[in-house]
Amino acid sequence: MTARISLIATLITVVLFFSCDTERNIAPVFKTYFTKYYGEDGNQFAVDLAVNPDGTMVMVGTSQSQTDQTNYAFIVKVDNEGTVLWQRKMGDRDEEPVDIEFDSRNDIIVVSNFESRAIRITRISQSGASIDSTLIENPAGIFGTAITEINNATGHFFLVSGYAGPGLVGDGDPVTVANDEQDLLIYKIDPSFDLPPKLELEQGGEKVGKIAKIFQSQINGPIRYYRFGDSDRPLSQGGNFRQTFEVVRLNEFFVPSTLVQAGSTDEVQISSEAIAMPIAGQPGFVMVGSTGQGASKRIFVAQYNDLRPELTVRLKPIISTPRPAEGVSVAYGEQESIFVLADEQQDNNNYDIYLAKFESDGAFGGEMRFGSIEGNDRAAAVRVLPDQRVAVFGTIELETQKKMMLTLISPQGTFLE
Template identity: 25%
Template sequence: MLGWSGCALTGDDPSEKVFIKYFGEDGNQEGVDMLVAANGFYLLGNTVRSNSSNGRQILLLKTDLKGNEIGRWEFGGPADDFAKDIEFTLDGNLVIGANSVQAATGSDAMIIKVSLTGQELGKTVVDFGGSDETVSSVSVLSDGGFVLMGSTDNATIKPDQTPATPPALTDTHDIMQLRFDQNLVQIPSWNRAIGVDFSDFGIKMYEILPPPTNHPRRYYIFGYTNVLRTNPFDPPNTNNFNYWITSVSENGDAVGSSLYSQLPGNSNEFLSAVEFNSNAGDLGYLLTGVSRSSNRNDIYVVKTKPQINFDIPAPLSGPDPVPYTDIVFSQQLQLNLGSVASNVTNVFPTSNGYFIVSNAKNSATGGSTDWLLTRVEQSGGVGWAVPVLLGGGGEDSVGSVKQLPDGSIVVFGTFEIGSERREKKMALIKLTKDGKLQPE
């Protein structure tokens, strides 16, 4: 087990090479995701005011590169709206993936298009009817459209399900994939869900560019599932969750092959973030999440090649599983996260490795939940002997990590602060390239 490195959260450096900024007002505000622009940061979160008759609202902030707030906008109505992901669009705007929750319809999928100055340009809410849809991310496609990725507990939506063949009892969730054009009009010819007769959850979709010329595969889907497998080169599993990569065609049809990544034994691996590394010499997808077992929770990372062919290796004799040829490495980071409840991680690829953040219980502060920041080498090994732990002394939750062109690291999320009445506030922290709050 690695030790912890703590940093005192005391204020800004006069040189502004590092800083800590809190954003909020009356009530609770939660930091979810972050984008870096040429002139500052877009910070996505949620807000609940103690004196408001409305439910939870989506909160979008714009800051300059020093972390000073220069714009604030709210989106939502009487329902509880939960922001999940934000991306830049091809036409120079922003797109937000979210959920809208109300008693009559449950949790619905929502997509919002916003200008860089905070003007709402369009919104679409999708309700499957009597079920809960959970958004994980939004992806921007080469035609200017979008895909909301997530899950639904309506197992009758996938195209191979008919009223004559009701879902199996084990079929509790399917991957939800909702496609929209650039005006947020849902595309009816696109399949809205895929899955097997178990619990399947979608995290992120990536378009394959350029598209293959000899295969209908057009999009990779990354998620996790507890499907039972019988391939002789897969480790046996007993309905435990594992990372899952599959693919779909131009119309959202599943094209068959799948790739799984898991650890031996009865641990559960819950994927929460995927990023494509476009840096020359290290091309590929990096998958991060949390591996859970009875005695420890840890960050689990998987690196794939940039082109995933779903190659099945020839079975070998003996009890040891044969690795898929598409996987470059897969391993735990040997960081004991404690009894942390959240599976949230985030990853940012750099020219010489990756920065990864997660939540972790800090026994030194009485079991509060803090942010954990670590660095991973291109080979998959841990780059920092001691990870950085950042926290406000309460139940904090991490959202996003980025690296700026000068090498400095920016982390965004939620801090629970205050001595008498603790409230959650959005927190933006800029660190040195080594993860320190003291400038070099």
């Protein structure tokens, strides 16, 4: 395995070397990035990454032993140079994490799906010690996607987004669909984890869909929430059920009002991640995912302002790559530059990890690709560290095992023009 890792590192170095156009730039390039692998015996699959204000990082994924293909949640904390501070398994068998965040006490909050029948929210200290956890259960099947901490005039709580089969709490669908498959859910969780979860919203009317993230408006005024994700909900009775990016404004009682859809009229758009970020100096949001299907699949990005969640045109919404690609994660850096991470399909139907940078005016700023030779590698998350280095987190396939990969890249000199 050591020889294979060295070969991969050499390949990345060669790519970066030839991206430099002067001798003066060659030496710093070798110091502007590194790649490290994390895990234990067996396979580990990257899921999400969160960055502390001091630059330390907490990575979460799933782990399988060589003899047991059952998934366990696996969590690792590293310093700002990628050195392991601690790592551990967590939860039970058949548990798969989907989101990691830090709460207002700087504890680690992990959302995971447990045996396809429950959502578990686990709180862990920054030293790796378990604090407490709570379950949202439904024997018919329920799946979590993300968590958001809220602290406003209505109280202090967590909002957990997810989805389940139709009819969880009765027929509340605005449009009747005979083969409705998924209803979108929002649960309110008391931060003590002592009270039962409260279902605040079940919204149907679509065959498929999901909530990528819930945000509270950052603008003063009436309390508003935004639900980012996708669905094939038609805007009118009798409309076409075509899956597309969707943003829904909710009032303080979680009653939906404004609905905004983004995407072309003849393709499917599926969301992966949404983040809050400034747009032209004002509060806003960006969501990434894919548009199209099969060989025509491309990265799709949409930006929204906070006051009115209407699509802005600052960023080119469709990113074309030589091969089919699907947007997975997004982050922003200095001067509102945007980093988009994606899975790019190769000729052998395996995937490499693709990273693109865009400047604040939407101009293309460069791209990089990561991957093992003939391996099937997957993107998980991109984040910008306090010192503006870019952290790329994903799964790399080595000779006999898959490992979680962390690559740190300097914002200067490493992107291929």
